[in-house]
Amino acid sequence: DVVMTQSPLSLPVTLGQPASISCRSSQSLVYSDGNTYLNWFQQRPGQSPRRLIYKVSDRDSGVPDRFSGSGSGTDFTLKISRVEAEDVGVYYCMQGSHWPYTFGQGTKLEIK
Amino acid sequence: QVQLVESGGGVVQSGGSLRLSCAASGFTFSSYGMHWVRQAPGKGLEWMAFIRYDGTNKYYADSVRGRFTISRDNSKNTLYLQMNSLRAEDTAMYYCVRLQQSTVAVYWGQGTLVTVSS
Numbered sequence: 001d002v003v004m005t006q007s008p009l010s011l012p013v014t015l016g017q018p019a020s021i022s023c024r025s026s027q028s029l030v031y032s033d034g035n036t037y038l039n040w041f042q043q044r045p046g047q048s049p050r051r052l053i054y055k056v057s058d059r060d061s062g063v064p065d066r067f068s069g070s071g072s073g074t075d076f077t078l079k080i081s082r083v084e085a086e087d088v089g090v091y092y093c094m095q096g097s098h099w100p101y102t103f104g105q106g107t108k109l110e111i112k
Numbered sequence: 113q114v115q116l117v118e119s120g121g122g123v124v125q126s127g128g129s130l131r132l133s134c135a136a137s138g139f140t141f142s143s144y145g146m147h148w149v150r151q152a153p154g155k156g157l158e159w160m161a162f163i164r165y166d167g168t169n170k171y172y173a174d175s176v177r178g179r180f181t182i183s184r185d186n187s188k189n190t191l192y193l194q195m196n197s198l199r200a201e202d203t204a205m206y207y208c209v210r211l212q213q214s215t216v217a218v219y220w221g222q223g224t225l226v227t228v229s230s
Contacts (some may be wrong), residue, residue, distance in 0.1 A: 096211075105156050
């Protein structure tokens with residue numbers, strides 16, 4: 001199975017400052033069709049998760065443009081350009097290139 | 113609007129069985145593959161299982177393969193997860209998820225809680 005490793009696991013950030021979360025996969029996530037199926041999810045306290053990013057860098061509808069995804073192969077990054085209070089929660093990467101799909105451990109973002 | 117409503121959770125003894133259901137509405141259920149994802153209390157998300165839109169292909173996480181079975185009834189717009197040989201580590205909130213690797217919106221249910229007592 002593909003192991004997804006996120007860092008850091010805890011991320012204290014000052015309001016208005018940028019934040020960055022890394023996600024590494026144990027094997028390449030390039031699928032046979034040439035796409036890379038790497039997703040990012042946000043889970044706010046007490047809520048069901050919400051997808052932010054799919055295929056490495058495509059934002060889901062309604063996701064603020066302060067969220068961006070990048071990377072290739074086995075190394076991926078989620079960036080928040082300016083953290084807002086509503087961004088508090090846990091962020092997960094998830095690969096959908098290989099069965100079984102797998103999630104990273106999660107990164108807890110909190111306001112410093 | 114799209115709705116996914118899970119049911120069937122509860123308390124069960126170790127070694128027991130439970131069947132979860134997910135009632136879908138607001139979209140053409142028979143056109144979408146569906147997933148189950150779980151989250152143990154205070155822990156992260158764990159992908160569990162997937163079934164193709166027509167039920168012909170199924171995939172499972174290693175932790176549940178051979179014990180859990182995903183199925184669907186497109187005539188009833190319902191997704192199922194049959195869970196057998198339950199263990200304490202299966203205690204979690206179970207979510208059904210409509211997820212495609214594309215621009216198509218992702219929907220999660222509110223979850224149903226399964227507690228396995230030893």
